[in-house]
Amino acid sequence: MRLTADANKLGPFAFMAAVILTAAVSSAAEDVVTIRQADMKAMAAAAMTISGMFKDPSAYKASEFKWAADTIRDRSGGVLSAHFASEANNPAGPKSKAGPNILKERDRFDRIANDLRDYAAALGAAAEKNPGPMTASMRMKPGEAMGGGPFGTHVRNQQELSAMPAEHMFHLMLQTCTTCHTRFRME
Numbered sequence: 001m002r003l004t005a006d007a008n009k010l011g012p013f014a015f016m017a018a019v020i021l022t023a024a025v026s027s028a029a030e031d032v033v034t035i036r037q038a039d040m041k042a043m044a045a046a047a048m049t050i051s052g053m054f055k056d057p058s059a060y061k062a063s064e065f066k067w068a069a070d071t072i073r074d075r076s077g078g079v080l081s082a083h084f085a086s087e088a089n090n091p092a093g094p095k096s097k098a099g100p101n102i103l104k105e106r107d108r109f110d111r112i113a114n115d116l117r118d119y120a121a122a123l124g125a126a127a128e129k130n131p132g133p134m135t136a137s138m139r140m141k142p143g144e145a146m147g148g149g150p151f152g153t154h155v156r157n158q159q160e161l162s163a164m165p166a167e168h169m170f171h172l173m174l175q176t177c178t179t180c181h182t183r184f185r186m187e
């Protein structure tokens with residue numbers, strides 16, 4: 001409505017400028033959606049790579065494990081949060097499944113994104129510590145308690161994290177993905 005009113009007052013040039021501007025703004029928002037969805041897919045592929053190595057430890061290669069962990073680390077934390085930073089891209093139209101509550105629950109969203117980064121960084125460090133074959137210390141002990149629940153995956157401190165077997169970190173990391181999706185991604 002405002003566009004039409006302005007166009008009436010200012011003539012066809014202003015109207016065209018307004019149309020072009022609107023198109024530019026919405027395509028910028030769509031680009032953010034495309035980027036963040038591509039990042040999410042890259043993280044999913046990286047998680048599959050790591051998962052495959054825990055399923056078949058003979059497939060473990062420290063460099064590939066580390067690369068996959070870094071892929072997630074570099075797309076989480078502040079990088080992830082920034083892709084959901086403004087009214088313009090939350091929600092961003094029919095292509096996006098981002099929940100409308102992200103801006104209102106900013107702190108919680110950011111904390112989960114940071115937890116993801118902390119787990120991914122710790123996984124990368126575990127790969128550096130284990131350059132040869134996958135060691136028993138990287139694996140969970142049978143019956144090891146997993147933690148969990150909606151708040152159970154929050155990283156309380158780095159010491160606790162580095163004392164954990166990498167496989168345990170990995171499962172908590174996957175729960176972090178799920179925790180965020182359950183709350184902030186629409187079906």
Ligand code: HEC
Nearest residue numbers: 037040041043044096097098112113116176177180184185
């Ligand atoms: C802090 C919140 C958060 C975390 C953590 C998170 N995601 Fe997401 N994810 C989202 C949101 C929100 C969307 C919907 C984005 C959209 O459609 O605009 C999404 C979408 C996706 C998608 C669909 C992408 C598409 O093409 O539509 C995949 C796959 C995905 N996430 C995988 C993961 C994996 C794997 C992890 C963990 C390694 C993860 N996500 C961690 C919030 C998160």
